[in-house]
Amino acid sequence: MKKIVILFWVKGGNVERAAQKVYAMFDPEITDIFDVASFDVSTIENYDLIILGGSTVGAERWLDTKADNDWNRFFRKLESHDLNSKNVACFGLGDQVLYPDHFVDGLGVFKEEIEKAKGKLIGQWPVTDDYTFTDSDGMEDGMFFGLALDLDNQDELTDERVKKWTDQLKAETGL
Numbered sequence: 001m002k003k004i005v006i007l008f009w010v011k012g013g014n015v016e017r018a019a020q021k022v023y024a025m026f027d028p029e030i031t032d033i034f035d036v037a038s039f040d041v042s043t044i045e046n047y048d049l050i051i052l053g054g055s056t057v058g059a060e061r062w063l064d065t066k067a068d069n070d071w072n073r074f075f076r077k078l079e080s081h082d083l084n085s086k087n088v089a090c091f092g093l094g095d096q097v098l099y100p101d102h103f104v105d106g107l108g109v110f111k112e113e114i115e116k117a118k119g120k121l122i123g124q125w126p127v128t129d130d131y132t133f134t135d136s137d138g139m140e141d142g143m144f145f146g147l148a149l150d151l152d153n154q155d156e157l158t159d160e161r162v163k164k165w166t167d168q169l170k171a172e173t174g175l
């Protein structure tokens with residue numbers, strides 16, 4: 001049976017709320033959800049679609065390889081696994097009003113790490129007029145590398161965005 005896993009971090013805030021909304025769109029019989037610190041990376045090969053979700057909370061949390069944070073720990077463990085063209089998608093939370101020059105930059109980090117692990121990045125998402133920001137490391141050629149969410153300023157759009165994006169993932173994977 002084909003399986004899906006949703007991995008998110010941090011716990012207890014907007015990211016977890018968004019992750020639960022993504023989870024609710026899939027068949028619970030074939031879908032698991034973990035905060036990334038509780039996930040046993042050695043089981044990653046059991047999954048056909050891997051969905052990563054996080055927020056952008058400043059470059060130092062993401063990019064300092066020595067930083068003791070749970071995403072970095074996860075990505076370091078992932079280095080001994082080959083995702084071997086498995087489907088991997090990501091969603092990222094940000095705040096386009098307070099951080100318009102760095103809106104959802106974390107999606108760029110997810111993309112880089114997914115490519116390093118040889119995953120197949122799916123679920124790219126158009127930069128439409130309903131977003132207002134000036135720059136982002138999380139996009140290229142008019143597409144975000146994954147679903148961009150802003151629960152701080154546009155929470156009313158979240159359900160609709162999550163539904164549309166997960167429909168897109170289902171169409172792209174047949175799951």
Ligand SMILES: Cc1cc2nc3c(=O)[nH]c(=O)nc-3n(C[C@H](O)[C@H](O)[C@H](O)COP(=O)(O)O)c2cc1C
Nearest residue numbers: 013014015055056057058093094095099102103104
């Ligand atoms: C210290 C700090 C730095 C942040 N930096 C950014 C940023 O660079 N870009 C962005 O889009 N959002 C940024 N945000 C906004 C968060 O990504 C956003 O509020 C998110 O919903 C938080 O999710 P959480 O409640 O799960 O932590 C920042 C928030 C904080 C508290």
